[in-house]
Each structure stands twice: as C-alpha cells, then as structure tokens.
Amino acid sequence: MxxxxxxxxxxxxxxxxxxxxxxxxxxxxxxxxxxxxxxxxxxxxxxxxxxxxxxxxxxxxxxxxxxxxxxxxxCPSCGAATRVGRGYLDSGKKVRLCKACGEIVDQV
Incomplete structure (x- = not known):
C-alpha cells in the first residue's frame, strides 16, 4: 500500500x-x-x-x-478530477498540488 x-x-x-x-x-x-x-x-x-x-x-x-x-x-480551483502531487514552498512547508493545473490544493 x-x-x-x-x-x-x-x-x-x-x-x-x-x-x-x-x-x-x-x-x-x-x-x-x-x-x-x-x-x-x-x-x-x-x-x-x-x-x-x-x-x-x-x-x-x-x-x-x-x-x-x-x-x-x-481540484477546488479548476474543478477537474485530478491526481495529487507533493511539493514544497520556499519556506520548506509541504503542500499538495493539483496535477492538472499545478495549483496548491492545501498545506500538509
């Protein structure tokens, strides 16, 4: 898993x-x-x-x-069903990303 x-x-x-x-x-x-x-x-x-x-x-x-x-x-911003990616902000905070539009979904 x-x-x-x-x-x-x-x-x-x-x-x-x-x-x-x-x-x-x-x-x-x-x-x-x-x-x-x-x-x-x-x-x-x-x-x-x-x-x-x-x-x-x-x-x-x-x-x-x-x-x-x-x-x-x-995705709350584009409204499409999308895969979830991981990313980091400049401050080092972990965030979840929309794979379709690249927008930040929320902070982890």
Missing part, C-alpha cells in the same frame, strides 16, 4: 464501480487498509435493533467504505 494522498474533508469523484461519476466529501479515512468512507457513496442498508442510544429500530441506510484507488480528488 502506498501513502494515501487524500484526507478527511476532501471533495472526490468516483472513477469506477456502481457509483461512477458521483461526487462526495470524505467523512473518514482508514489508511492502513486504503479505504475511504464518502458521503452518499456505496450506500448499504443496515437493520438496527433498538437500544438506549437509538430507541427507534428499523432499517437504516449508511455509507460503506470504498477503496481509495477508485476515487480522484476534485
């Missing part, structure tokens, strides 16, 4: 699978297994029993994890 270049809060586009073309925000990342949980992607139904925390039982829809290789970052 390589280093995951996506993180919580990033906007991503699914590039393969049943949800191809959909976009969403990363809710959670699981870097040791190379998985991401994305808002509105890979929805699964789950049967929930009543409990103190959740007194109403029933069927709940929730997001399941998806492999990080199936998504691409959506």
């Amino acid at each position: 390589g280093k995951m270049r996506l993180k919580k809060g990033d906007r991503v586009r699914v590039i393969s699978g049943k949800d191809k073309g959909k976009e969403g925000k990363i809710l959670r990342s699981i870097p040791d297994r190379d998985l991401l949980v994305i808002e509105g992607i890979n929805m699964a139904t789950k049967h929930v029993k009543p409990s103190q925390k959740n007194p109403k039982s029933g069927i709940v829809k929730q997001e399941g994890p998806i492999y990080a290789s199936k998504v691409m970052l959506v």
